[in-house]
Every structure is written in structure tokens, then in C-alpha cells.
Amino acid sequence: MSILKTRALILKVIHFGDSSSVVHFYTEKHGKVAAIAKGARRLKSPFRGYLELFACLEIIYYYKPTRDIQTLSKIEKLQTFGADTTDWQFAIYGSVVLEALDKLTTHQPDKAVFQLAVATLNYMSQHPNLLRSALVKFLLQLAELSGYRIDLWSCAICHRAMEQSFFDEARALLLCTDCSHPLPKRLSLDNSELQFLRHLQNSDWETTLPAAPHFQENAFLEQMLVHYLTYQHDLNTHLKSLDILINMINPHTQEKQP
Amino acid sequence: MSTLPNSVQVLIELFARFPGIGRKTAQRLAFYLLKAKREEAVALAKAIIDVKDRIFKCSTCNNIAEVDPCPICTDPRRDHSIICVVQEPMDVLAIEKTGHFRGLYHVLGGVLSPLNGIGPDDLNIDGLLQRLESIQEVILAINPTRDGDTTALYLSKLIKSRNIKVTRIAQGLPVGIELEFADEMTLTHALEGRTNL
Numbered sequence: 001m002s003i004l005k006t007r008a009l010i011l012k013v014i015h016f017g018d019s020s021s022v023v024h025f026y027t028e029k030h031g032k033v034a035a036i037a038k039g040a041r042r043l044k045s046p047f048r049g050y051l052e053l054f055a056c057l058e059i060i061y062y063y064k065p066t067r068d069i070q071t072l073s074k075i076e077k078l079q080t081f082g083a084d085t086t087d088w089q090f091a092i093y094g095s096v097v098l099e100a101l102d103k104l105t106t107h108q109p110d111k112a113v114f115q116l117a118v119a120t121l122n123y124m125s126q127h128p129n130l131l132r133s134a135l136v137k138f139l140l141q142l143a144e145l146s147g148y149r150i151d152l153w154s155c156a157i158c159h160r161a162m163e164q165s166f167f168d169e170a171r172a173l174l175l176c177t178d179c180s181h182p183l184p185k186r187l188s189l190d191n192s193e194l195q196f197l198r199h200l201q202n203s204d205w206e207t208t209l210p211a212a213p214h215f216q217e218n219a220f221l222e223q224m225l226v227h228y229l230t231y232q233h234d235l236n237t238h239l240k241s242l243d244i245l246i247n248m249i250n251p252h253t254q255e256k257q258p
Numbered sequence: 259m260s261t262l263p264n265s266v267q268v269l270i271e272l273f274a275r276f277p278g279i280g281r282k283t284a285q286r287l288a289f290y291l292l293k294a295k296r297e298e299a300v301a302l303a304k305a306i307i308d309v310k311d312r313i314f315k316c317s318t319c320n321n322i323a324e325v326d327p328c329p330i331c332t333d334p335r336r337d338h339s340i341i342c343v344v345q346e347p348m349d350v351l352a353i354e355k356t357g358h359f360r361g362l363y364h365v366l367g368g369v370l371s372p373l374n375g376i377g378p379d380d381l382n383i384d385g386l387l388q389r390l391e392s393i394q395e396v397i398l399a400i401n402p403t404r405d406g407d408t409t410a411l412y413l414s415k416l417i418k419s420r421n422i423k424v425t426r427i428a429q430g431l432p433v434g435i436e437l438e439f440a441d442e443m444t445l446t447h448a449l450e451g452r453t454n455l
Contacts, residue, residue: 012373018278043432049441053373053404077442088370088415091408095372240375247377 005060006030007078009117011102013051015041022069023051025059026101026117031109035061035072047075054081054094056118081121085128092248093131094121095241096222097138103237104142104229112145119205132222133209137200139225144201148232150225152198155179165189167224172231187220197221219246266292318389320365320382322347330363337361339394343386343413345369345401353399361397364389369400369409378412387416395423402429402447 008025011032016022021040025033040047050057056079062071082090101117120138124131143150154161155176166180167173167187174189189197192213199210212221219242226239262270266288273284291299315321316328323329330336330350340361344350350363366381390396396417400406414424430448431440440448 043435044439046439049443052443080443083443086411088408088411091370091404092372099373241372243375244370244372244377247379 001062001064003060003073004030004063005058007114008033008057008059009098009101009114009121010051010053010055010057011098013053019045021047021051023072024102025057026105026114027059027109028111028114029109030063031107032102032105033061033070034068035059035070037072037075047072050075050077052080053098054083054091054121055079056081056121079118079122081125082128083125085125087128089131089249090124090128092241092245093135094124096135096239096245097121097124099239099241100139100142100226100229103239104226104233104235105146106233110145113142116141116145123205123209127209130209130211132212133196133200136197136212136221136225137203137209139222139229140197140201143225143229143232146229146232148229150174150197150201150228152194152201162194163191165194169227172228187224189221189224193221219249315365318385319363320367320385321350321363335360339392340397341386341389341393341395342397342399344399345406349399359397361395366400366409369403369405370412371405381409383413383416386413390417390420390422393422395425398424398426400426 006027006029008027011024011026014022014024016036019039019041021037023035023037023040025035027033037045037047037051039045040051042048055077058076058078059072060074062073064070082094097117097120101113105113116138120134123134127134140150151174152162152165155165155178156173157175157179160176162174162176164177165174165188166177167189168175168180169187196210196213203209222242222245226242229235230237269288269291270281270284273279273287274281276284279287291302312324313322314324314326316323316326316331318327318331321328321330337360341364342353342359342361343364343366344353345366345368347365350365353359353363364382364386366383366386368376368381370376370378370381386396396413398410398413400410410426414426417424428451429444430451431437431444437445
């Protein structure tokens with residue numbers, strides 16, 4: 001048994017027994033880790049108040065390779081995201097980030113993915129009017145860090161430059177008008193949406209992200225990117241939080257530049 | 259292979275499904291019932307069946323009750339201009355024990371939890387909005403978790419748009435705790451919610 005220390009984001013907390021919790025983390029050094037916090041729900045537990053979503057912690061845990069669930073020893077809170085927000089939408093968009101981190105990444109440690117998630121939640125905390133842009137940028141960069149950068153400039157089949165694009169759901173490809181023509185089911189991205197995605201793909205978190213051009217029915221861009229990631233990772237999963245986002249966010253809401 | 263008779267085995271397994279009951283405690287409970295008088299066992303069985311047959315949710319407040327509407331909703335001595343919104347029926351019990359609230363209740367049946375796929379349609383929010391016509395204040399007594407906070411913010415936006423006062427129960431230090439053991443978040447809330455003396 002060894003003692004490990006790392007920075008971690010809480011992905012989910014599940015009640016275990018009368019007073020304990022099993023916490024799923026995405027850690028900076030060891031990837032996804034599940035650990036039991038014994039007695040965490042007792043009034044005088046040192047874990048109490050710390051095991052909440054949208055928190056970046058430093059955790060110390062006992063690691064045993066034969067166990068699926070490790071034992072949490074100590075935690076220290078480094079940062080809480082969106083704690084001062086007065087808008088419920090932060091939690092909805094933030095949940096999509098956490099669920100994507102949980103379901104659309106491998107078990108291998110990836111420091112860059114951890115840093116991307118922290119940067120995204122940080123940006124969402126500081127720019128509550130650009131939650132959509134931050135989420136779309138996160139999904140684009142997650143694809144890139146996973147080795148599946150999306151080509152937003154040229155058609156995936158004929159490689160000609162695209163002014164308008166169509167998403168082929170069956171093969172998770174972005175195609176030009178000609179190549180997508182025979183497809184029975186194609187989803188359209190107009191020029192403003194393509195420009196928006198290109199801008200997000202090439203910008204960094206230091207600059208102000210562009211506001212989304214308009215909110216499509218059913219959050220099409222977000223759904224398209226999640227579909228792309230699940231296809232590339234060969235996963236059969238869907239994000240519950242994305243369903244809630246589609247259900248709760250008013251389709252007529254437009255983001256505004258600060 | 260177990261040497262226990264099948265009926266005792268089944269009873270132990272059923273007790274072991276209860277929250278907070280492990281296999282050993284389940285065995286103790288089963289053997290207690292074996293030793294107990296028949297009337298005691300029958301009374302327990304009847305109480306369990308009664309709970310399942312006679313208890314249902316109040317169509318007004320969603321709290322558990324034997325009559326519809328529940329006694330709290332129909333009590334003329336209570337203040338019918340204030341509603342206290344809680345997550346679960348057990349929370350009604352906790353607030354009633356204080357004896358400091360004489361208004362009405364509304365049980366949501368949970369909180370918004372996007373990671374668990376729980377959205378507004380899964381909660382009793384429409385029922386709350388339908389009750390707001392003659393209400394002057396809504397108190398949100400929802401657990402101070404992140405999901406609870408999100409639910410409170412969501413409800414507050416919906417209710418405030420109808421020009422009704424919305425308040426939330428204070429968050430801070432529990433009675434008897436020492437400051438050095440309080441986490442930063444609790445202390446921050448306690449400082450923000452400080453009151454004049």
C-alpha cells in the first residue's frame with residue numbers, strides 16, 4: 001500500500017452506508033480515481049463541506065493496486081468554481097464538463113485534460129455569460145487532446161475548403177455540401193457556426209471567447225461534439241447532464257459579449 | 259449451506275435490505291421476532307402493511323399523509339401566506355420539531371441534479387407554481403449542497419418573476435461547533451449571513 005498525493009476534481013459523490021461517501025475524482029497525476037471517504041457525512045468529519053461538485057482539491061489517499069476503491073486520507077480545498085454565482089445555469093453547463101470528463105476520457109492519467117477541465121470551470125466561473133462558448137471550447141479541446149482533432153476547415157472526404165458544412169452522424173464526419181449530398185441524414189452547420197467553432201479551436205483561455213452565434217434547438221453543437229467524441233472513443237454512452245441542459249436552457253437565449 | 263430454516267433466512271435477507279442494517283443486525287432482529295409474542299409480530303406486520311396501504315402523498319403539498327389534503331394544508335391556524343419549500347417529507351418533520359414555523363410546506367421530492375439526470379420535470383415544481391396565487395413569501399429550506407444551491411437559484415428566479423418574496427434559510431455554523439473545525443465554505447456563509455446584535 002502506498003500513500004499518493006495529487007490535485008483532483010470531484011466528478012461525482014455517491015452516498016455509501018449511513019455516513020460515508022464514495023467520491024470519484026479526475027486527478028492530475030493518476031487519472032480517474034474512486035476513493036471512500038469514511039464518515040464523510042458525519043457532523044464533525046474533516047471531509048464535511050469539502051466533498052461538493054465543482055471543487056479542485058489536493059487529496060491524499062491510500063493506494064492499493066488490487067482495490068477498485070481507494071481510501072481517502074486527507075483533503076484540502078484549493079479552489080471552488082462558481083461558488084458566488086447567482087445563476088443556476090453554471091451548474092448545468094459545469095455538470096456537462098464533469099460528466100464528459102468522467103465518461104469521454106480514458107483511465108490513463110492526462111495532466112493536459114485535467115488542466116483543460118480546471119481552465120474551463122474557471123472560465124465559466126468568471127464569465128457566466130459565456131457558458132456555452134466555454135463548454136463548446138472544452139469539447140473541441142478534449143477531442144484534440146484525445147488525438148481526434150476535428151478538421152473544421154476542409155471536407156473529411158474530398159478535402160476541399162468548406163463554407164458550409166454537414167455533420168454525418170453515422171461516420172461522425174464533417175463534410176462539404178457535395179460530399180454530404182447523398183446522405184439520408186445530415187445536420188447542417190452554417191458559416192457563422194463554422195466560424196465560431198474555428199475561433200474557439202484556435203483561441204486560448206486568456207482571450208475573451210466569442211459568444212455563440214445563436215442557440216440552436218437541442219443544443220446541436222454540443223450534441224454534435226459529444227457524438228463525435230463517443231464515436232471516436234467507440235463508446236456507447238450518453239451524457240445525462242446534456243439532456244438536462246437541452247431541456248432547461250431556453251432555446252431562444254442568446255449569449256452576449258461582455 | 260445455512261442451517262437456518264428458510265423462513266428465518268428470508269426474514270434476515272429482507273431486514274438486511276433496510277438502510278443502516280447489516281447482516282449481523284438483521285439476524286438479531288429476526289431472532290428477536292422469533293422470541294417475541296405472536297401479537298407483537300402481527301402488530302409489526304400490520305403496521306408495515308398500513309404504511310403501504312394508507313399513506314399517500316398530499317395532492318397540495320406532496321407531503322406524506324393519510325388524508326388528502328393533509329392536516330397541515332387544511333389547518334386554519336397556520337399562516338397560509340407563507341410556504342416553506344423542502345426536499346423530502348423528512349425535512350417537514352425536522353422543521354415542525356423546531357415549533358418555530360407556522361406556515362405551509364411544499365415537498366419538492368428531490369433537487370435538480372444534472373449528473374443524475376434529474377431535471378425540473380422530475381420534481382414537484384409545477385405544483386409549487388400553481389400554489390403561489392395567494393402567497394406572500396416562499397422560504398427555500400433546501401439542503402446547502404451544490405445541487406441544492408442550483409435548485410434554490412432556479413426556483414428563486416421562477417418565483418421572483420411573480421413578484422413574490424423569496425428567502426432561503428441561513429447557512430452557517432451549527433450549535434456547539436468550534437470555529438477551528440469549521441470548513442472554509444461554512445465559515446464564509448456564516449460571515450456573509452451575520453446578523454446584528
